[in-house]
Amino acid sequence: MTTMDAQSSESKQQPYWKKYTHQPHWRSKEQEFDAAKIGMWLFLVTEVLLFSGLFCAYAVFRLLYPDAFANGSHYLDWRWGTLNTVILLFSSYTVATSIHNAQMNQQIRLRINLAITMLCAIAFIAIKFTLEYIPKWSVGKRPGSWFSYPWASEPHEPIWWSIYYSATGIHATHVLIGVGLLGWLLIRSFKGHFGPKHYTAVEIVGLYWHIVDLIWIFLFPLLYLIH
Template sequence: MTTLDINHGGDAKANRPYHQTYTQASHFRSKDEEFDAVKIGMWLFLATEVLLFAGLFVGYAIFRMMHPEAFANGSHYLDWKWGCLNTIVLLFSSWTIATAIGNAQRNEQKALRRNLLITIACALLFVGIKLTFEYMPKWSGWFLSIDPALSHYESSKTALGGMLHFVEGYGGKRPGSLFDYPFAENPYEPMWWSIYYCATGIHATHVLIGVGLISWLYLRARKLHFGPGHYNAVEIVGLYWHIVDLIWIFLFPLLYLIH
Protein backbone atom coordinates (compact mmCIF):
# COMPACT_ATOMS: atom_id res chain seq x y z
CA MET A 1 0.00 0.00 0.00
CA THR A 2 2.72 2.38 0.92
CA THR A 3 5.43 1.03 -1.35
CA LEU A 4 3.67 1.16 -4.68
CA ASP A 5 3.10 4.89 -5.08
CA ILE A 6 5.05 5.00 -8.30
CA ASN A 7 3.96 8.42 -9.44
CA HIS A 8 4.01 9.90 -6.01
CA GLY A 9 6.52 12.62 -6.75
CA GLY A 10 4.87 14.16 -9.80
CA ASP A 11 6.03 14.50 -13.40
CA ALA A 12 9.73 14.71 -12.75
CA LYS A 13 9.66 11.28 -11.19
CA ALA A 14 7.08 9.80 -13.54
CA ASN A 15 9.53 9.34 -16.37
CA ARG A 16 12.21 7.74 -14.27
CA PRO A 17 12.17 3.98 -13.63
CA TYR A 18 10.67 2.65 -10.43
CA HIS A 19 13.97 1.64 -8.87
CA GLN A 20 15.22 5.23 -9.03
CA THR A 21 12.12 6.82 -7.56
CA TYR A 22 11.52 4.14 -4.95
CA THR A 23 11.22 5.32 -1.37
CA GLN A 24 10.91 3.09 1.64
CA ALA A 25 7.63 2.35 3.39
CA SER A 26 6.66 5.22 5.67
CA HIS A 27 7.47 3.47 8.95
CA PHE A 28 11.14 3.06 8.03
CA ARG A 29 13.62 5.90 8.42
CA SER A 30 15.72 5.05 5.39
CA LYS A 31 15.94 2.65 2.49
CA ASP A 32 18.96 1.02 4.08
CA GLU A 33 17.00 0.35 7.24
CA GLU A 34 14.22 -1.20 5.19
CA PHE A 35 16.69 -3.32 3.24
CA ASP A 36 18.24 -4.60 6.49
CA ALA A 37 14.82 -5.35 7.95
CA VAL A 38 13.74 -7.26 4.86
CA LYS A 39 16.94 -9.27 4.91
CA ILE A 40 16.70 -10.16 8.61
CA GLY A 41 13.12 -11.21 7.99
CA MET A 42 14.18 -13.49 5.15
CA TRP A 43 17.00 -15.06 7.16
CA LEU A 44 14.55 -15.83 9.95
CA PHE A 45 12.22 -17.40 7.43
CA LEU A 46 15.13 -19.49 6.13
CA ALA A 47 15.73 -20.68 9.70
CA THR A 48 12.14 -21.92 9.77
CA GLU A 49 12.74 -23.74 6.48
CA VAL A 50 15.82 -25.46 7.88
CA LEU A 51 13.83 -26.55 10.94
CA LEU A 52 10.97 -27.78 8.78
CA PHE A 53 13.33 -30.09 6.90
CA ALA A 54 15.16 -30.94 10.12
CA GLY A 55 12.09 -32.94 11.11
CA LEU A 56 12.45 -35.04 7.96
CA PHE A 57 16.19 -35.45 8.42
CA VAL A 58 15.71 -36.64 12.00
CA GLY A 59 13.02 -39.06 10.84
CA TYR A 60 15.42 -40.31 8.15
CA ALA A 61 18.25 -40.78 10.66
CA ILE A 62 16.12 -42.64 13.18
CA PHE A 63 14.49 -45.01 10.71
CA ARG A 64 17.77 -45.59 8.95
CA MET A 65 19.29 -46.61 12.27
CA MET A 66 16.34 -48.89 13.01
CA HIS A 67 16.08 -50.49 9.57
CA PRO A 68 19.41 -50.14 7.74
CA GLU A 69 18.74 -53.01 5.29
CA ALA A 70 15.43 -51.53 4.17
CA PHE A 71 17.12 -48.21 3.48
CA ALA A 72 20.04 -49.80 1.65
CA ASN A 73 17.64 -51.84 -0.42
CA GLY A 74 15.42 -48.87 -1.22
CA SER A 75 18.16 -46.44 -2.17
CA HIS A 76 19.46 -49.12 -4.53
CA TYR A 77 16.48 -48.29 -6.76
CA LEU A 78 17.43 -44.65 -7.09
CA ASP A 79 19.51 -43.66 -10.07
CA TRP A 80 22.34 -41.50 -8.72
CA LYS A 81 23.06 -40.13 -12.18
CA TRP A 82 19.69 -38.41 -12.44
CA GLY A 83 20.20 -37.14 -8.91
CA CYS A 84 23.63 -35.85 -9.85
CA LEU A 85 22.31 -34.15 -12.98
CA ASN A 86 19.60 -32.47 -10.92
CA THR A 87 22.22 -31.34 -8.40
CA ILE A 88 24.18 -29.72 -11.21
CA VAL A 89 21.02 -28.09 -12.57
CA LEU A 90 20.17 -26.60 -9.19
CA LEU A 91 23.73 -25.47 -8.44
CA PHE A 92 23.85 -23.76 -11.81
CA SER A 93 20.54 -22.01 -11.10
CA SER A 94 21.89 -20.80 -7.77
CA TRP A 95 24.78 -19.25 -9.65
CA THR A 96 22.47 -17.56 -12.16
CA ILE A 97 20.25 -16.04 -9.48
CA ALA A 98 23.28 -14.84 -7.51
CA THR A 99 24.48 -13.21 -10.72
CA ALA A 100 21.04 -11.70 -11.22
CA ILE A 101 21.38 -9.87 -7.88
CA GLY A 102 24.69 -8.45 -9.12
CA ASN A 103 23.01 -7.45 -12.39
CA ALA A 104 20.35 -5.54 -10.47
CA GLN A 105 23.00 -3.78 -8.38
CA ARG A 106 24.87 -2.75 -11.54
CA ASN A 107 21.71 -1.85 -13.46
CA GLU A 108 22.31 -4.49 -16.13
CA GLN A 109 18.66 -4.90 -17.00
CA LYS A 110 19.05 -7.28 -19.92
CA ALA A 111 21.38 -9.65 -18.08
CA LEU A 112 19.08 -9.50 -15.06
CA ARG A 113 16.12 -10.66 -17.11
CA ARG A 114 18.19 -13.32 -18.84
CA ASN A 115 19.53 -14.74 -15.60
CA LEU A 116 16.08 -14.82 -14.04
CA LEU A 117 14.75 -16.70 -17.05
CA ILE A 118 17.60 -19.21 -16.92
CA THR A 119 16.89 -19.77 -13.24
CA ILE A 120 13.22 -20.44 -13.96
CA ALA A 121 14.18 -22.82 -16.76
CA CYS A 122 16.56 -24.72 -14.46
CA ALA A 123 13.90 -25.00 -11.77
CA LEU A 124 11.41 -26.40 -14.28
CA LEU A 125 14.07 -28.74 -15.67
CA PHE A 126 14.72 -30.02 -12.14
CA VAL A 127 11.06 -30.80 -11.55
CA GLY A 128 10.75 -32.24 -15.05
CA ILE A 129 13.64 -34.64 -14.54
CA LYS A 130 12.32 -35.58 -11.12
CA LEU A 131 8.87 -36.40 -12.47
CA THR A 132 9.76 -38.00 -15.76
CA PHE A 133 12.79 -40.03 -14.86
CA GLU A 134 12.41 -40.61 -11.16
CA TYR A 135 8.83 -40.55 -9.90
CA MET A 136 7.00 -41.90 -12.95
CA PRO A 137 9.12 -45.00 -13.58
CA LYS A 138 8.73 -46.04 -9.97
CA TRP A 139 5.02 -45.94 -10.42
CA SER A 140 4.70 -47.93 -13.63
CA GLY A 141 5.82 -48.65 -17.14
CA TRP A 142 9.03 -48.22 -19.05
CA PHE A 143 11.55 -45.52 -18.50
CA LEU A 144 14.80 -44.19 -19.76
CA SER A 145 17.97 -44.70 -17.75
CA ILE A 146 21.51 -43.53 -18.19
CA ASP A 147 22.82 -45.84 -15.51
CA PRO A 148 24.40 -48.98 -17.01
CA ALA A 149 24.29 -50.61 -13.58
CA LEU A 150 20.55 -50.80 -13.93
CA SER A 151 20.79 -52.70 -17.19
CA HIS A 152 20.24 -56.03 -15.46
CA TYR A 153 16.67 -54.96 -14.70
CA GLU A 154 15.36 -56.67 -17.81
CA SER A 155 16.69 -53.94 -20.00
CA SER A 156 15.39 -54.68 -23.44
CA LYS A 157 16.63 -51.81 -25.55
CA THR A 158 19.66 -49.62 -25.58
CA ALA A 159 20.31 -46.47 -27.53
CA LEU A 160 23.22 -44.15 -28.29
CA GLY A 161 25.71 -46.99 -28.21
CA GLY A 162 24.64 -48.31 -24.84
CA MET A 163 24.49 -44.90 -23.17
CA LEU A 164 20.73 -44.99 -22.75
CA HIS A 165 18.70 -47.97 -21.60
CA PHE A 166 15.01 -48.47 -21.78
CA VAL A 167 14.26 -50.28 -18.59
CA GLU A 168 11.07 -51.80 -17.36
CA GLY A 169 9.66 -49.72 -14.52
CA TYR A 170 9.95 -50.87 -10.95
CA GLY A 171 6.21 -50.26 -10.46
CA GLY A 172 4.82 -50.32 -6.99
CA LYS A 173 7.56 -48.18 -5.43
CA ARG A 174 5.11 -45.59 -4.24
CA PRO A 175 4.58 -43.91 -0.90
CA GLY A 176 2.64 -45.43 1.95
CA SER A 177 -0.51 -47.35 1.18
CA LEU A 178 0.10 -46.84 -2.53
CA PHE A 179 3.16 -49.05 -2.20
CA ASP A 180 2.70 -52.40 -3.84
CA TYR A 181 3.64 -54.84 -1.11
CA PRO A 182 4.57 -57.74 -3.45
CA PHE A 183 7.49 -55.56 -4.49
CA ALA A 184 8.80 -55.19 -0.97
CA GLU A 185 12.04 -57.09 -0.57
CA ASN A 186 12.22 -55.95 3.02
CA PRO A 187 9.24 -55.50 5.36
CA TYR A 188 10.27 -51.91 6.16
CA GLU A 189 10.97 -50.86 2.60
CA PRO A 190 7.63 -49.00 2.30
CA MET A 191 8.90 -46.67 5.01
CA TRP A 192 11.99 -45.83 2.98
CA TRP A 193 9.74 -44.88 0.07
CA SER A 194 7.52 -42.82 2.35
CA ILE A 195 10.49 -40.81 3.56
CA TYR A 196 11.89 -40.53 0.05
CA TYR A 197 8.62 -39.19 -1.38
CA CYS A 198 7.87 -36.91 1.58
CA ALA A 199 11.35 -35.35 1.57
CA THR A 200 11.75 -34.96 -2.18
CA GLY A 201 8.06 -34.06 -2.62
CA ILE A 202 8.18 -31.24 -0.08
CA HIS A 203 11.46 -30.08 -1.61
CA ALA A 204 9.96 -30.13 -5.12
CA THR A 205 7.04 -28.09 -3.80
CA HIS A 206 9.56 -25.51 -2.64
CA VAL A 207 11.14 -25.53 -6.08
CA LEU A 208 7.74 -24.85 -7.66
CA ILE A 209 7.08 -22.01 -5.18
CA GLY A 210 10.47 -20.68 -6.25
CA VAL A 211 9.36 -20.81 -9.89
CA GLY A 212 6.39 -18.66 -8.93
CA LEU A 213 8.52 -16.16 -7.02
CA ILE A 214 11.19 -15.85 -9.69
CA SER A 215 8.51 -15.44 -12.38
CA TRP A 216 7.12 -12.58 -10.29
CA LEU A 217 10.63 -11.09 -10.19
CA TYR A 218 10.90 -11.46 -13.95
CA LEU A 219 7.61 -9.66 -14.57
CA ARG A 220 8.71 -6.84 -12.29
CA ALA A 221 12.17 -6.74 -13.85
CA ARG A 222 10.53 -6.19 -17.24
CA LYS A 223 8.90 -3.07 -15.78
CA LEU A 224 12.34 -1.86 -14.63
CA HIS A 225 11.45 -2.27 -10.98
CA PHE A 226 14.93 -3.34 -9.95
CA GLY A 227 18.16 -1.46 -10.13
CA PRO A 228 20.92 -0.02 -7.95
CA GLY A 229 18.38 1.99 -5.93
CA HIS A 230 16.08 -0.90 -5.13
CA TYR A 231 16.58 -4.64 -5.43
CA ASN A 232 15.14 -5.94 -2.12
CA ALA A 233 12.93 -8.56 -3.73
CA VAL A 234 15.69 -9.96 -5.96
CA GLU A 235 17.97 -10.23 -2.94
CA ILE A 236 15.53 -12.10 -0.71
CA VAL A 237 14.14 -14.42 -3.39
CA GLY A 238 17.78 -15.18 -4.17
CA LEU A 239 18.30 -16.12 -0.53
CA TYR A 240 15.22 -18.34 -0.66
CA TRP A 241 16.47 -20.02 -3.81
CA HIS A 242 19.82 -20.78 -2.18
CA ILE A 243 18.15 -22.54 0.75
CA VAL A 244 16.13 -24.67 -1.68
CA ASP A 245 19.41 -25.58 -3.34
CA LEU A 246 21.14 -26.20 -0.02
CA ILE A 247 18.45 -28.61 1.15
CA TRP A 248 18.84 -30.60 -2.03
CA ILE A 249 22.61 -30.70 -1.43
CA PHE A 250 21.82 -32.61 1.77
CA LEU A 251 19.02 -34.74 0.34
CA PHE A 252 21.07 -35.94 -2.61
CA PRO A 253 23.82 -37.79 -0.73
CA LEU A 254 21.49 -39.01 2.02
CA LEU A 255 19.05 -40.55 -0.42
CA TYR A 256 21.14 -41.46 -3.45
CA LEU A 257 24.74 -41.95 -2.43
CA ILE A 258 24.72 -43.67 0.96
CA HIS A 259 23.90 -47.33 0.70
Protein backbone atom coordinates (compact mmCIF):
# COMPACT_ATOMS: atom_id res chain seq x y z
CA MET A 1 0.00 0.00 0.00
CA THR A 2 2.66 2.41 1.12
CA THR A 3 5.07 1.60 -1.65
CA MET A 4 2.33 1.75 -4.24
CA ASP A 5 1.46 5.26 -3.09
CA ALA A 6 5.03 6.35 -3.32
CA GLN A 7 5.61 4.76 -6.71
CA SER A 8 2.49 6.11 -8.32
CA SER A 9 3.26 9.62 -7.17
CA GLU A 10 6.85 9.36 -8.37
CA SER A 11 5.92 7.95 -11.73
CA LYS A 12 3.99 11.13 -12.46
CA GLN A 13 5.69 14.47 -12.00
CA GLN A 14 7.53 15.32 -8.81
CA PRO A 15 5.14 15.98 -5.91
CA TYR A 16 5.02 19.35 -4.24
CA TRP A 17 6.61 18.11 -1.02
CA LYS A 18 9.72 17.01 -2.91
CA LYS A 19 10.04 20.22 -4.85
CA TYR A 20 9.42 22.40 -1.81
CA THR A 21 12.31 24.65 -0.88
CA HIS A 22 12.40 26.75 2.23
CA GLN A 23 11.74 30.50 2.17
CA PRO A 24 14.88 32.49 1.35
CA HIS A 25 15.50 33.89 4.82
CA TRP A 26 16.00 30.44 6.32
CA ARG A 27 19.22 28.50 6.11
CA SER A 28 17.55 25.11 5.77
CA LYS A 29 14.21 23.39 5.59
CA GLU A 30 14.77 21.84 9.01
CA GLN A 31 15.32 25.24 10.55
CA GLU A 32 12.15 26.53 8.99
CA PHE A 33 10.19 23.54 10.28
CA ASP A 34 11.56 23.96 13.81
CA ALA A 35 10.68 27.63 13.80
CA ALA A 36 7.13 26.92 12.66
CA LYS A 37 6.80 24.49 15.54
CA ILE A 38 8.13 26.94 18.13
CA GLY A 39 5.78 29.56 16.76
CA MET A 40 2.82 27.21 17.06
CA TRP A 41 3.75 26.19 20.59
CA LEU A 42 3.89 29.85 21.57
CA PHE A 43 0.50 30.36 20.01
CA LEU A 44 -0.80 27.40 22.03
CA VAL A 45 0.51 29.11 25.16
CA THR A 46 -1.63 32.10 24.30
CA GLU A 47 -4.62 29.80 23.80
CA VAL A 48 -4.13 28.27 27.23
CA LEU A 49 -3.87 31.75 28.74
CA LEU A 50 -7.03 32.83 26.93
CA PHE A 51 -8.96 29.98 28.48
CA SER A 52 -7.23 30.43 31.83
CA GLY A 53 -9.19 33.69 32.13
CA LEU A 54 -12.39 31.69 31.72
CA PHE A 55 -11.26 29.03 34.18
CA CYS A 56 -10.42 31.81 36.60
CA ALA A 57 -13.91 33.31 36.27
CA TYR A 58 -15.34 29.80 36.70
CA ALA A 59 -13.36 29.30 39.93
CA VAL A 60 -14.41 32.67 41.35
CA PHE A 61 -18.11 32.14 40.72
CA ARG A 62 -18.12 28.52 41.75
CA LEU A 63 -16.62 29.56 45.09
CA LEU A 64 -19.22 32.32 45.42
CA TYR A 65 -22.24 30.28 44.32
CA PRO A 66 -21.47 26.56 44.73
CA ASP A 67 -25.14 25.59 44.85
CA ALA A 68 -26.01 27.41 41.63
CA PHE A 69 -23.15 25.61 39.91
CA ALA A 70 -24.06 22.18 41.25
CA ASN A 71 -27.65 22.72 40.31
CA GLY A 72 -26.83 24.10 36.88
CA SER A 73 -24.50 21.22 36.16
CA HIS A 74 -27.34 18.76 36.73
CA TYR A 75 -29.16 20.24 33.78
CA LEU A 76 -26.33 19.15 31.50
CA ASP A 77 -26.55 15.63 30.18
CA TRP A 78 -23.27 13.93 30.98
CA ARG A 79 -23.90 11.31 28.28
CA TRP A 80 -23.72 13.84 25.46
CA GLY A 81 -20.68 15.36 27.12
CA THR A 82 -19.02 11.97 27.29
CA LEU A 83 -19.87 11.21 23.68
CA ASN A 84 -18.30 14.48 22.60
CA THR A 85 -15.25 13.77 24.72
CA VAL A 86 -14.83 10.39 23.06
CA ILE A 87 -15.27 11.97 19.64
CA LEU A 88 -12.60 14.58 20.31
CA LEU A 89 -10.19 12.06 21.82
CA PHE A 90 -10.60 9.82 18.81
CA SER A 91 -10.04 12.76 16.45
CA SER A 92 -6.85 13.59 18.32
CA TYR A 93 -5.70 10.06 17.60
CA THR A 94 -6.55 10.31 13.91
CA VAL A 95 -4.82 13.67 13.50
CA ALA A 96 -1.71 12.29 15.19
CA THR A 97 -1.84 9.33 12.84
CA SER A 98 -2.17 11.63 9.86
CA ILE A 99 1.13 13.29 10.79
CA HIS A 100 2.69 9.85 10.89
CA ASN A 101 1.14 9.07 7.49
CA ALA A 102 2.65 12.21 6.02
CA GLN A 103 6.06 11.30 7.38
CA MET A 104 5.73 7.80 5.92
CA ASN A 105 4.34 9.05 2.61
CA GLN A 106 1.10 7.09 3.07
CA GLN A 107 -0.92 9.49 0.95
CA ILE A 108 -4.26 7.69 0.97
CA ARG A 109 -4.23 7.01 4.68
CA LEU A 110 -3.27 10.65 5.24
CA ARG A 111 -6.38 11.79 3.41
CA ILE A 112 -8.59 9.28 5.22
CA ASN A 113 -7.31 10.29 8.63
CA LEU A 114 -7.66 13.98 7.91
CA ALA A 115 -11.19 13.41 6.66
CA ILE A 116 -12.10 11.41 9.78
CA THR A 117 -10.70 14.16 11.99
CA MET A 118 -12.72 16.74 10.18
CA LEU A 119 -15.88 14.67 10.38
CA CYS A 120 -15.33 14.23 14.13
CA ALA A 121 -15.05 17.99 14.50
CA ILE A 122 -18.29 18.48 12.58
CA ALA A 123 -19.98 15.77 14.66
CA PHE A 124 -18.87 17.52 17.84
CA ILE A 125 -20.40 20.80 16.69
CA ALA A 126 -23.58 19.07 15.52
CA ILE A 127 -24.08 17.35 18.87
CA LYS A 128 -23.27 20.53 20.72
CA PHE A 129 -25.83 22.58 18.86
CA THR A 130 -28.72 20.23 18.15
CA LEU A 131 -28.67 18.22 21.38
CA GLU A 132 -27.36 20.75 23.88
CA TYR A 133 -27.53 24.42 22.97
CA ILE A 134 -30.84 24.53 21.14
CA PRO A 135 -32.96 22.44 23.57
CA LYS A 136 -31.55 24.34 26.54
CA TRP A 137 -31.93 27.74 24.96
CA SER A 138 -35.54 27.01 23.96
CA VAL A 139 -36.62 26.21 27.52
CA GLY A 140 -35.09 29.41 28.83
CA LYS A 141 -31.75 28.15 30.17
CA ARG A 142 -29.95 31.17 28.80
CA PRO A 143 -27.08 33.33 29.97
CA GLY A 144 -27.45 36.38 32.17
CA SER A 145 -30.49 38.56 31.85
CA TRP A 146 -31.90 36.41 29.04
CA PHE A 147 -32.41 33.59 31.51
CA SER A 148 -36.08 32.70 31.68
CA TYR A 149 -36.22 29.11 32.94
CA PRO A 150 -39.25 29.16 35.25
CA TRP A 151 -38.17 26.33 37.58
CA ALA A 152 -34.77 27.63 38.59
CA SER A 153 -34.10 26.94 42.24
CA GLU A 154 -31.04 29.14 42.71
CA PRO A 155 -30.99 32.92 42.19
CA HIS A 156 -27.53 32.87 40.66
CA GLU A 157 -28.16 30.24 38.03
CA PRO A 158 -27.96 32.83 35.20
CA ILE A 159 -24.27 33.29 36.07
CA TRP A 160 -23.71 29.56 35.73
CA TRP A 161 -25.28 29.62 32.27
CA SER A 162 -23.17 32.67 31.36
CA ILE A 163 -20.02 30.79 32.22
CA TYR A 164 -21.27 27.67 30.47
CA TYR A 165 -22.16 29.42 27.23
CA SER A 166 -19.04 31.63 27.21
CA ALA A 167 -16.64 28.74 27.84
CA THR A 168 -18.21 26.18 25.54
CA GLY A 169 -19.03 28.85 22.95
CA ILE A 170 -15.44 30.04 22.70
CA HIS A 171 -14.32 26.41 22.61
CA ALA A 172 -16.85 25.63 19.86
CA THR A 173 -15.49 28.59 17.89
CA HIS A 174 -12.08 26.98 18.12
CA VAL A 175 -13.53 23.69 16.88
CA LEU A 176 -15.10 25.51 13.93
CA ILE A 177 -11.77 27.14 13.10
CA GLY A 178 -10.32 23.64 13.35
CA VAL A 179 -12.85 22.38 10.79
CA GLY A 180 -11.66 25.09 8.42
CA LEU A 181 -8.00 24.27 8.97
CA LEU A 182 -8.56 20.54 8.55
CA GLY A 183 -10.51 21.18 5.36
CA TRP A 184 -7.60 23.22 4.07
CA LEU A 185 -5.21 20.38 4.91
CA LEU A 186 -7.51 17.88 3.22
CA ILE A 187 -7.59 19.86 -0.02
CA ARG A 188 -3.83 20.25 0.03
CA SER A 189 -3.38 16.55 0.78
CA PHE A 190 -5.34 15.72 -2.37
CA LYS A 191 -2.92 17.89 -4.31
CA GLY A 192 -0.08 15.85 -2.84
CA HIS A 193 1.41 18.71 -0.88
CA PHE A 194 2.56 16.68 2.10
CA GLY A 195 5.20 14.03 2.29
CA PRO A 196 8.20 12.91 4.32
CA LYS A 197 10.22 16.03 3.60
CA HIS A 198 7.47 18.58 4.02
CA TYR A 199 4.57 18.23 6.40
CA THR A 200 4.82 21.45 8.44
CA ALA A 201 1.18 22.39 8.00
CA VAL A 202 -0.08 18.96 9.07
CA GLU A 203 2.16 19.07 12.11
CA ILE A 204 1.12 22.51 13.33
CA VAL A 205 -2.59 22.06 12.66
CA GLY A 206 -2.24 18.77 14.54
CA LEU A 207 -0.77 20.68 17.49
CA TYR A 208 -3.65 23.14 17.34
CA TRP A 209 -6.14 20.33 17.26
CA HIS A 210 -4.60 18.70 20.32
CA ILE A 211 -4.97 21.90 22.33
CA VAL A 212 -8.63 22.20 21.34
CA ASP A 213 -9.05 18.66 22.55
CA LEU A 214 -7.10 19.29 25.75
CA ILE A 215 -9.19 22.32 26.66
CA TRP A 216 -12.32 20.24 26.27
CA ILE A 217 -10.82 17.60 28.56
CA PHE A 218 -10.73 20.30 31.25
CA LEU A 219 -14.09 21.86 30.43
CA PHE A 220 -15.95 18.54 30.43
CA PRO A 221 -15.48 17.52 34.09
CA LEU A 222 -15.68 21.11 35.33
CA LEU A 223 -19.02 21.65 33.65
CA TYR A 224 -20.67 18.22 33.47
CA LEU A 225 -19.37 16.21 36.39
CA ILE A 226 -19.65 18.45 39.45
CA HIS A 227 -22.00 18.08 42.39
